[in-house]
Amino acid sequence: MAFRARNIAGTIALAISLAAGTQRAVAQQTNPNPNPPAPNTPPTPTAPPPPNVPDATGPSIVVTLTSGEVMKGVLMGVAGDVVIVRHPVLGDLKIPRMGIASSEPPLSAVQSPPAQTGPAPEAVPAPLPPPPPPAEPKPEPKPEPAAAPAPPPPPPPPPPAEFVPPKNPLEALFHKDEKPFLEGWTRNVELGLNGTTGPVDAQNFRAILTLNRSTKLQATNATFVYAYGENNFGTTQDRFEMNARNEWRFGDSPWTMWASTRNESDNLQRWDQRLSAAAGAGYRLYKDEDLTITGRVGIGLAREINGENALLPEVGIGVFSLDYKISPKANLYANSEFYPSGKHVDFDDFRAVNRFGINWQVDPELKMNLRLGVEHRHESNAPAGRNNVVDYFLVLGFAF
Numbered sequence: 001m002a003f004r005a006r007n008i009a010g011t012i013a014l015a016i017s018l019a020a021g022t023q024r025a026v027a028q029q030t031n032p033n034p035n036p037p038a039p040n041t042p043p044t045p046t047a048p049p050p051p052n053v054p055d056a057t058g059p060s061i062v063v064t065l066t067s068g069e070v071m072k073g074v075l076m077g078v079a080g081d082v083v084i085v086r087h088p089v090l091g092d093l094k095i096p097r098m099g100i101a102s103s104e105p106p107l108s109a110v111q112s113p114p115a116q117t118g119p120a121p122e123a124v125p126a127p128l129p130p131p132p133p134p135a136e137p138k139p140e141p142k143p144e145p146a147a148a149p150a151p152p153p154p155p156p157p158p159p160p161a162e163f164v165p166p167k168n169p170l171e172a173l174f175h176k177d178e179k180p181f182l183e184g185w186t187r188n189v190e191l192g193l194n195g196t197t198g199p200v201d202a203q204n205f206r207a208i209l210t211l212n213r214s215t216k217l218q219a220t221n222a223t224f225v226y227a228y229g230e231n232n233f234g235t236t237q238d239r240f241e242m243n244a245r246n247e248w249r250f251g252d253s254p255w256t257m258w259a260s261t262r263n264e265s266d267n268l269q270r271w272d273q274r275l276s277a278a279a280g281a282g283y284r285l286y287k288d289e290d291l292t293i294t295g296r297v298g299i300g301l302a303r304e305i306n307g308e309n310a311l312l313p314e315v316g317i318g319v320f321s322l323d324y325k326i327s328p329k330a331n332l333y334a335n336s337e338f339y340p341s342g343k344h345v346d347f348d349d350f351r352a353v354n355r356f357g358i359n360w361q362v363d364p365e366l367k368m369n370l371r372l373g374v375e376h377r378h379e380s381n382a383p384a385g386r387n388n389v390v391d392y393f394l395v396l397g398f399a400f
Contacts, residue, residue, distance in 0.1 A: 061085060062104045063095065071095075075107075083107065165217040165251050172248045173257070177217050185213045190371060190397030202231035206393050219247045227391065238267040247282060254284035258296055268386055269379075271307025276300055276339075278317050290325040300339070314339045329361040341380070351379040367399035 061075040063085060073093070076084040081097045100107070163178035188210045195203040209224040222244040229237035245260035259279040265272060280298015287293075296319040302312045321335035334356045341349035357373030375391045 058086070059105070063100055064102045065095070066099055066101045078107065163216050165249055167250045167253060169248070169250060169255075169257055172217065172250055175217060178215050181213075184215065185211055186399060187211055188369070188397050188399045190369075190395035192393050192395035194394075196231075200231050200233075202229065202236065204229040204237070206391075206395060208395060208397070217249060219249065221245050235267065240265045254287075256282040256284070258282050258298070260300075268383070269307075270381070270383055271304035273305040274302060274307070275305070276302035276314070278314065278339075280317060282319075292323045294321050295319070296321075302339075312341065314341065316340045326358075329364075330358065332358050349380045351377075353377050362396075369397045369399070371395050371397060 058074040058076055061073060063071045063073070063083070065071065071085065071087065071093075073085040073087045076086050076092060078084070078097075082094045083097055083100060085093050085095060087093055097107075166172045166175050188208075190206075190208040190210075192206040193204070195201075204227070206225070206227045211220075211222040213220040223242070225239075225241045227237055227239045229235070240263075242263040243260065244262075245258060247256050247258040249256055257279075258281070259277075261277045262275070264274045264276075278298050278300025280296055282294055282296040285293040285295055296317075298317045298319075300314040300317055302314055303310070304312070316338075317340075318338040319335065322333065324332045326332055335354075337353045339351045341351075354376040355373065357371055359369055359371045362368045362370050372394050373392065375393075377389045377391075379387060
């Protein structure tokens with residue numbers, strides 16, 4: 001790059017020398033002297049004509065090239081890495097910035113000529129832009145197709161029809177109940193223990209399990225009772241009894257049909273076990289919010305195991321039951337069952353069971369109850385001294 005700058009500077013100096021010699025030759029040809037000077041007389045100097053260069057308007061600048069030459073002119077502008085200087089003889093010279101060693105004033109102080117004074121040239125109006133093309137008419141928006149309406153939600157299932165029990169007794173026996181037989185049961189277990197210590201030590205234990213289920217068509221009850229007692233002389237009581245009864249209702253009618261079964265075992269009877277079954281009709285004698293009185297009649301059969309091993313008819317069974325609500329937490333019950341023997345025409349041979357008791361609800365949250373009860377059993381054909389047996393008990397129960 002330095003070599004190139006020296007060549008440019010040498011070229012500029014050569015051009016200046018050639019231009020000066022050309023001007024002197026032209027001046028001698030255009031202005032001949034008719035009176036040649038006398039010998040040994042020096043020629044009169046004449047001023048060279050003004051150089052034929054364009055008008056220079058701008059800041060003066062003295063440029064020293066890297067080759068050592070000095071050039072004076074007018075700074076016309078700086079275009080990138082090129083400095084444009086108007087020389088009075090050579091005209092506009094484009095000098096690379098790298099070929100300039102220094103300048104006066106410095107280039108950084110005069111970058112461009114000052115604005116020209118005088119009237120500004122009339123601005124030539126810019127040609128009007130062509131008119132915009134006519135706007136194309138916007139197509140009318142097409143109406144969006146209406147969304148398909150959502151399908152309506154499925155209707156809720158209809159509520160189950162209210163169960164209406166049949167009023168025909170035969171139809172009620174075989175009609176389907178409103179709920180399965182294994183649903184809707186309430187359970188209650190009761191336990192009692194008492195004892196005596198002294199000349200004769202005695203202990204007595206009683207356990208009761210009660211199951212109940214009630215619908216518009218049926219009412220079912222099952223009771224399991226076990227009682228055991230002993231003293232110094234041996235076992236005083238070892239008895240188990242199971243009673244189950246199902247009753248069919250006929251709508252709002254006070255009439256019902258019932259069927260029951262019983263299984264008894266007693267170590268103090270002349271038989272080891274007795275099985276019996278009965279069926280009949282019932283009638284609700286009275287009913288209000290607190291009191292219900294019901295009567296039942298029917299016929300049945302009984303069989304004693306290790307006693308009279310034969311079927312014993314029981315005709316004219318009579319049952320009376322009463323339930324009374326004393327208060328929201330207490331109720332009273334009483335029932336009597338009469339079973340005449342079919343072997344005799346008179347009523348000297350029969351068996352009967354009478355029960356009476358009061359049930360208190362002790363703790364509703366725990367479903368705890370307390371029951372005080374009395375049970376009387378009579379049997380005409382029982383061993384001597386065992387015709388009438390009375391049990392009284394106090395048991396604590398829990399429902400679940």
